[in-house]
Amino acid sequence: xxxxxxxxxxxxxxxxxxxxxxxxxxxxxxxxxxxxxxxxxxxxxxxxxxxxxxxxxxxxxxxxxxxxxxxxxxxxxxxxxxxxxxxxxxxxxxxxxxxxxxxxxxxxxxxxxxxxxxxxxxxxxxxxxxxxxxxxxxxxxxxxxxxxxxxxxxxxxxxxxxxxxxxxxxxxxxxxxxxxxxxxxxxxxxxxxxxxxxxxxxxxxxxxxxxxxxxxxxxxxxxxxxxxxxxxxxxxxxxxxxxxxxxxxxxxxxxxxxxxxxxxxxxxxxxxxxxxxxxxxxxxxxxxxxxxxx
Amino acid sequence: xxxxxxxxxxxxxxxxxxxxxxxxxxxxxxxxxxxxxxxxxxxxxxxxxxxxxxxxxxxxxxxxxxxxxxxxxxxxxxxxxxxxxxxxxxxxxxxxxxxxxxxxxxxxxxxxxxxxxxxxxxxxxxxxxxxxxxxxxxxxxxxxxxxxxxxxxxxxxxxxxxxxxxxxxxxxxxxxxxxxxxxxxxxxxxxxxxxxxxxxxxxxxxxxxxxxxxxxxxxxxxxxxxxxxxxxxxxxxxxxxxxxxxxxxxxxxxxxxxxxxxxxxxxx
Numbered sequence: 299x300x301x302x303x304x305x306x307x308x309x310x311x312x313x314x315x316x317x318x319x320x321x322x323x324x325x326x327x328x329x330x331x332x333x334x335x336x337x338x339x340x341x342x343x344x345x346x347x348x349x350x351x352x353x354x355x356x357x358x359x360x361x362x363x364x365x366x367x368x369x370x371x372x373x374x375x376x377x378x379x380x381x382x383x384x385x386x387x388x389x390x391x392x393x394x395x396x397x398x399x400x401x402x403x404x405x406x407x408x409x410x411x412x413x414x415x416x417x418x419x420x421x422x423x424x425x426x427x428x429x430x431x432x433x434x435x436x437x438x439x440x441x442x443x444x445x446x447x448x449x450x451x452x453x454x455x456x457x458x459x460x461x462x463x464x465x466x467x468x469x470x471x472x473x474x475x476x477x478x479x480x481x482x483x484x485x486x487x488x489x490x491x492x493x494x495x496x497x498x499x500x501x502x503x504x505x506x507x508x509x510x511x512x513x514x515x516x517x518x519x520x521x522x523x524x525x526x527x528x529x530x531x532x533x534x535x536x537x538x539x540x541x542x543x544x545x546x547x548x549x550x551x552x553x554x555x556x557x558x559x560x561x562x563x564x565x566x567x568x569x570x571x572x573x574x575x576x577x578x579x580x581x582x583x584x585x586x587x588x589x590x591x592x
Numbered sequence: 593x594x595x596x597x598x599x600x601x602x603x604x605x606x607x608x609x610x611x612x613x614x615x616x617x618x619x620x621x622x623x624x625x626x627x628x629x630x631x632x633x634x635x636x637x638x639x640x641x642x643x644x645x646x647x648x649x650x651x652x653x654x655x656x657x658x659x660x661x662x663x664x665x666x667x668x669x670x671x672x673x674x675x676x677x678x679x680x681x682x683x684x685x686x687x688x689x690x691x692x693x694x695x696x697x698x699x700x701x702x703x704x705x706x707x708x709x710x711x712x713x714x715x716x717x718x719x720x721x722x723x724x725x726x727x728x729x730x731x732x733x734x735x736x737x738x739x740x741x742x743x744x745x746x747x748x749x750x751x752x753x754x755x756x757x758x759x760x761x762x763x764x765x766x767x768x769x770x771x772x773x774x775x776x777x778x779x780x781x782x783x784x785x786x787x788x789x790x791x792x793x794x795x796x797x798x799x800x801x802x803x804x805x806x807x808x809x810x811x812x813x814x815x816x817x818x819x820x821x822x823x824x825x826x827x828x829x830x831x832x833x834x835x836x837x838x839x840x841x842x843x844x845x846x847x848x849x850x851x852x853x854x855x856x857x858x859x860x
Contacts, residue, residue: 343733344800408692484636
């Protein structure tokens, strides 16, 4: 699996309930939408009707929060059947979920809990991602989560673990830039080291979002504008990975759609600026090389 | 798999669901005991403080969701009682489904045997009505029988016309007029203790909008028969059995028109 197996969708936003009416009635300019899979695992009613209409006009990606790929519970077959049905109906550009566990013992915490970065966890998750990809008949994307705890038993760093999971399971990566920043603060590591360690060809999508500063830790609430430090990290990631589809997440204190759309445009502008810089460097190098040959 | 990962997840699950304030650095045997050996703590945050972030998030995420799902129940019991209620509810009925939409599905049953029902005996019925609105919102889509479709049917064929109710339709029999409480909360007016019933409620969805209203006994009986699948003659019989010597024709026409306008029927 490599990035070029997937389309470049551009710069999108998460499809959220407060914006349903605006999106349907105004049909705003937007490259693509990301829909939370579980919100549409219902028999009928408004959510499915909304997604149907959105899909008629825009590319859509299904982003899950309850695959629980790291749980020691058996894979939830009913959930996977529902996800598979959604994929058949809405033909998403891709399906993604998180590198985490969300419950155990048949219970769901409705949260994204981190894993110990061990060989045991790696083997467990790689086997399960391969199984999920067989069921869904497509490669999936796995996203790095924000976290507030690390385990003493970890023998790998988070970035080593993510890279190894993606390589060994042959899946894509949804790289959440804000989560890297949040974790770098919460666990005291260099976010650039993290980004440098990720296999470039597997990065299919970026997430960008805001977080809350709680003094001793950062909380990934998706409730604020993207801070300048995360934008700077995004710039670094664009330099490293090139043109990658990017999506703005906003889940609490959700602003007017126009602000989300403006943030997606900001991501586009910053990505283009990096591309121009890189092109400029290339032109200078080419010019020097040509001059040297004269 | 029995492994370090299995035991780690079981320990973390227990700590996260201990609810806010439940994870403390207690002596051996407490929920926080032993976490220091499992979770890295530092000068920034201790291991217990780190797991407490997850415990808070677990509880308050579900609390917020259930406040949104049960606004009238919340209005009756108040913020603090509701928070205590949800704490004990989650201990009894922790979420099991991938979608948070299911988190409140057992709240009415839980309330039926909860001490809050001693103080507010209508509370379980109110919660059941609120939950029903949510379920009907997500019930299956299906094309409802329209008035124009019915008019195309020859009158001679009406008696054998097979009918059933739309899948996004539920009926509730209540001992209290909890619909009055819900209506008051929805319209931001002061709610009052409901009068005793019985009251028969219809909850249905038309398009994407969910509605509820009271049913008189004849209409309830006719819808009950229709919900099991019945021909039009049987539906009429269920309806007219409540009329004593009066001509029910006008009432039947009125009720059929209303059902068609509201999108309650389908051809069986």
